[in-house]
Amino acid sequence: MPSGWIKEVDKEKLFVRGNRKRLVEMAAEPLRDRVAAADLDRMKHAFSLIYGSEVFLVFKDIWNLDSDQIQDIVQWMGKAIVRQVEEDAGLKN
Numbered sequence: 001m002p003s004g005w006i007k008e009v010d011k012e013k014l015f016v017r018g019n020r021k022r023l024v025e026m027a028a029e030p031l032r033d034r035v036a037a038a039d040l041d042r043m044k045h046a047f048s049l050i051y052g053s054e055v056f057l058v059f060k061d062i063w064n065l066d067s068d069q070i071q072d073i074v075q076w077m078g079k080a081i082v083r084q085v086e087e088d089a090g091l092k093n
Contacts, residue, residue, distance in 0.1 A: 025044065040085070
């Protein structure tokens, strides 16, 4: 193997699977004791679609948006998801 190449085992260490799930769990934590488990799971599943590199790929490739526009939309989507979970749980009017 040429000098400077990362060994296959080392590449696996660079990409840690499950980190997205851990971060989504942390984001959902404030509502854990306030909403039904099924609603919390639905929120976490929805968050997992908007948190990650895929959202950048879609918005850049399909809509030609820049990073600031993408971040604005993703934050808007996240707030909408939280508001819906709160409404479904009777926490918001």
